[in-house]
Amino acid sequence: MSRDNSGIKAVLLFVIGVMILFSIGYYVNKGVCDAKTNDIGYPHRFSIMGNCQIEITPGKWIPLDSYYFQQQ
DSSP states (O other), X not given: OOOOOHHHHHHHHHHHHHHHHHHHXXXXXXXXXXXXXXXXXXXXXXXXXXXXXXXXXXXXXXXXXXXXXXXX
């Protein structure tokens, strides 16, 4: 008896494809975050759940979208 593994192969290819798409999305968004925060002088980080964040005081991270520069 031979087993038909086409279903398992299809699921495996789907999972690999999704992982590749997420990886591409992560690195594109990380590059955008790096470019946006390049000149503002704050440490920054990017994560899937937190998106692009800057550290305004030691240990306090805020989303970059919430940052507003007001010149004095």
